[in-house]
Amino acid sequence: MPRRAARHIPEAEAEMTPMIDMTFQLIAFFMILINFSEGDQNQLIRLPASELAKPPDTAPAWPITLQMTSKGTVFYGVDELTLENVQPVLEIEKELIRRRGGDFRNTTIIIRADRFAKTGRVQELIRICQSTGFEKFTLRAKQESP
Amino acid sequence: MKFRGSGKHVGGKIELMMTPMIDVVFQLLTFFIMTFKIVAPEGDFFVKMPLSAPSAGVPSDLQLPPIKVRMTAGPGGELAGLYLSERRLANFNELREQIRALVGDSGGPGSAGDAEVELDCDYDLRYEYVIRAITAVSGYVSPDGQIVRLIEKIKFAPPRSEGI
Numbered sequence: 001m002p003r004r005a006a007r008h009i010p011e012a013e014a015e016m017t018p019m020i021d022m023t024f025q026l027i028a029f030f031m032i033l034i035n036f037s038e039g040d041q042n043q044l045i046r047l048p049a050s051e052l053a054k055p056p057d058t059a060p061a062w063p064i065t066l067q068m069t070s071k072g073t074v075f076y077g078v079d080e081l082t083l084e085n086v087q088p089v090l091e092i093e094k095e096l097i098r099r100r101g102g103d104f105r106n107t108t109i110i111i112r113a114d115r116f117a118k119t120g121r122v123q124e125l126i127r128i129c130q131s132t133g134f135e136k137f138t139l140r141a142k143q144e145s146p
Numbered sequence: 147m148k149f150r151g152s153g154k155h156v157g158g159k160i161e162l163m164m165t166p167m168i169d170v171v172f173q174l175l176t177f178f179i180m181t182f183k184i185v186a187p188e189g190d191f192f193v194k195m196p197l198s199a200p201s202a203g204v205p206s207d208l209q210l211p212p213i214k215v216r217m218t219a220g221p222g223g224e225l226a227g228l229y230l231s232e233r234r235l236a237n238f239n240e241l242r243e244q245i246r247a248l249v250g251d252s253g254g255p256g257s258a259g260d261a262e263v264e265l266d267c268d269y270d271l272r273y274e275y276v277i278r279a280i281t282a283v284s285g286y287v288s289p290d291g292q293i294v295r296l297i298e299k300i301k302f303a304p305p306r307s308e309g310i
Contacts, residue, residue, distance in 0.1 A: 016164060016168075020168065020171070023168075023171050023172070023175055024171070026175055026178075027171065027174050027175055027178060030175070030178030030179065030182055031178065033182065034178065034181065034182070035183060035185055041185060041188075047188065048273060048274035048276075048277035048278070049277075050189070050191075050277050050278070050280070050281040051281065051286075051287050052189070052191075052281050052284050052285055052286075052287070052293060053187075053188060053189030053190070053191070053281075054187075054189040054293070055187050055188065055189055056189070056190055068273075110190065112188075113273045114273065115272065115273055115274035115277070116223070116272055116273070116274070117272070117273040118223060118269060118270050118271070118272070118273070119217075119219075119267040119268070119269065119270075119271040119272070119273050119275075119276050120267075120268070120269030120270065120271075120305050120306065120308060121269075122273055122276070123267075123269075123302055123305035124305060126193075126195055126302065127305065130195060135195065136192075137192070137193045137195050138190035138191060138192050138193065139190065139191045139193055139276075139277065139280065140188050140189070140190055140191075141188065141189060141190075141191065141277050141281075142186045142187070142188050142189075143186060143187040143188065143189055
C-alpha cells in the first residue's frame with residue numbers, strides 16, 4: 001500500500017508581544033492607582049460626605065490623623081484608644097516632632113470622624129488636642145458629587 | 147585590530163528567555179489586582195480652634211462678631227432644630243441662602259473673608275450634620291461646576307455637656 005508523503009507542518013508560534021504590552025499597561029495602571037496611605041484610612045470609619053470636600057493641594061507639614069468611630073473610640077494608626085488615652089499618645093508625638101526638628105505648633109490634626117459619631121465626642125477630642133498644644137485642625141469628609 | 151570573540155555566533159539567533167519574565171510580570175499583576183482598592187477622594191475643612199480663649203475686654207471695631215449657627219439633637223442624634231442667630235431654619239439649603247444673603251458672594255469689606263461662623267451643637271448630635279452645616283456655610287457648587295467660597299473661618303462653641 002503506498003504511503004502518503006508526510007506533509008511539512010509549520011511550527012505554531014504564539015504571538016507574545018501584544019500580550020506582554022497589555023500586561024505591562026495593566027501593571028502601570030495599578031501601580032499609578034495603588035494607595036499606600038491605608039493606615040490613615042480605617043475602613044471602619046464611614047466619613048460624612050460633602051460636595052465641597054476636595055483633596056488639599058499641598059499636604060500638611062506634620063499631620064497627625066485621629067479617627068473617631070461611631071462608638072466614640074479613637075484610632076491612632078492601628079491602635080484603638082479611649083479618649084482618656086489619646087493625650088499620652090499625643091504627648092509622645094509632640095516629643096517626636098520636636099526631636100525631628102519640627103515645630104509641633106505647625107502640626108495639623110486631621111480628624112476623620114464617623115458620620116454617626118456624637119459631635120460632643122469630636123469636640124472632646126479637639127479639646128484634648130488643644131490641651132496638648134495643638135491648634136490646627138481639619139475635619140475630613142469624603143467627596144460627594146453635587 | 148582583532149576583537150576577542152568576534153566572529154562567534156555570526157548569524158546565530160539569540161533567544162530571549164521569555165518564560166521567567168512573563169511569570170514575574172503575572173505575579174506583579176496579581177499583586178496589584180489583589181491590593182487594588184477604590185477609595186473615594188477625601189477633602190478637609192479647616193477649623194479655627196486657638197489654644198487660648200479670646201481675651202476679655204472691648205472687642206475691636208474691625209472685628210465682626212461670629213455668625214452663630216445652633217443645632218439641636220433629637221432622638222438618636224437626628225437633627226431636631228437648625229437656627230441661625232436664634233432664627234429657626236428649615237434645612238441646610240436655607241442656611242446657605244441666608245449666609246449668601248448675609249455675606250454675599252463677592253469680595254470686599256464686610257465680605258465672606260471677614261466673617262466667621264460659630265457652630266453650637268448638642269453633644270449627641272450626629273457628626274454628619276456638623277459637616278453638612280460646614281458645607282452650607284463654606285460655599286456651594288455653581289451650575290458651571292465651580293466652587294464658590296463663602297465663609298471659611300469656622301469654629302466651635304464650647305462643648306455642651308453629655309445628654310444635652
